[in-house]
Amino acid sequence: MQISPLTAKVRDDFPILKRKINGHPLAYLDNAATTQKPNCVIDAQVRFYENHNSNVSRGVYTLAEEATDIYEEGREIIAKFIGAADSGKIIFSSGTTESINLVASAWAQPKLKTGERIMVTEMEHHSNLVPWQLVAQNCGAELVYWPLNPESGNSSDGRLDLQKLDELLAESVKLKRKIRLLTVTAVSNVLGTVNPIAEIVKIAHAHGVPVLVDAAQAVARMSIDVSAWDCDFLAFSGHKIYGPTGIGVLYAKHERLEEMHPFQGGGGMIRQVGRQTSTWADAPQKFEAGTPPVAEVSGLAAAVGYLSDVGLPEIQQHELELTTHALKRFAEFKDLELYGPPETIDRSGVLSFNLQNVHPHDVAQVLDESGIAVRAGHHCTQVLHKRLGIAASVRMSFGLYNEISEIDRIFSALDQARNIFLA
């Protein structure tokens, strides 16, 4: 295998990469779905259970204090990692989905009035779409779309037009249809598009519209700075940044935290409980009812440490090299339709495509026989797939351990798919 300096350094850190699948070395190229875990993440969780396991913020004994320290240090590490001014703005959740539902229930629902609007884009994952449909339906509000460029037809370069956003927001003001929130992904989980979040936030704020950023795909691929971006909310998951499942993050600006009602009721989120009513703890605890995922936080902190050690600029450079190679290979084949930006500008290493006249499921199955893990389906973006005029696609998505030779293996296996299904 052709080994790059970065992967030579990291591949041994991931025990699962030693596996053989159907007699071939595993080529794991479904990193947009979830990433594999390095030893340090696995060890951090084992260490927690072997040495420090207890509940947090409840006991006065040594173990309880240690567990509380691990949990709160995790919050500090996350705050620093995404450029938040302090850890009080970091809420732990079960994942991006819960983080977004939290904002929908605790912030948007109490505010939204009949006839008001929430703006989403056509490229959102169901987790950044369905919670808004639910809250809009509950409140008699309307979901409006910031369309992909160009506005009509099936073809698109996978980008969003900033001027169009400005026009749409201005139009809503004119119609007196208040837009309560613009919610947008930083990186598309299908198109690979990298959206210019700082500029988007600037335009939205100029119209008085707060912005939620779905950073699920972005966090492992680029440096995040919520202070520079000036976004109101940002959500991501641990398992997509080489950390554990079951842990996610919601960042919220101080002003937004102040506006938020409790999300779930239970232990840990209260100040005083009476027979009929209660009062709430301050943020972030106000939004963390029940025993939190402490072992997962220790794993997430280890993952963030790992990403920082490897270096996000190095990871970004590596992904650019992989993406450049993949785009070059795509250009060789007329029967492959690639979606999203056709060049590396505004693009990350998430590449969705179709092999003409072969169903994505069939393509993915042939790839699996060669030990290659890719995703086939609509990738939780039915609105986007409909916009592109397709039902499903095949997706390869890169992680820091992927090799150029693994991309070449995909293109060889595609030849087998052609032989089986098109011969």
Added chain:
Amino acid sequence: MTTPSIYRDLLLEHARHPKNSGRLESPDLRASAFNPLCGDELELTLTVSEGTIQDCKTQVRGCSICQASASMMSELILTKTLQEAANISQVFTESLQKDTEEIAESLDSLRPLIVLKKHRSRIKCMKLAWDALEDCARQNQT
């Protein structure tokens, strides 16, 4: 596919040249099935006389396994009663859930599908046409 080539060829033949493909114009029963995993869709239309399936067509937007399953099903259920067809569907479903390699004699023509059951993620693809068939059988009862 990692299946004996004889099964694979049979399956691909059905996928490429599906039997009873399309929509009946005036069906007595009609059901759609949807695979939320991949967005695949299937519509089954049947004409039934005195409980017996006279004609059957499937309109499929799906993968080779989904398409082949619909084609094989249509061949198997034509001229059977709806009750018999529903029974076959039940035995087929059970055989997909069982760990054994054994296949009931009545399902012999479905062997190329059943051998793929180790690919758990593809069972929904195989089942889509049969889900629509069971829906039709339920409609007929009410």
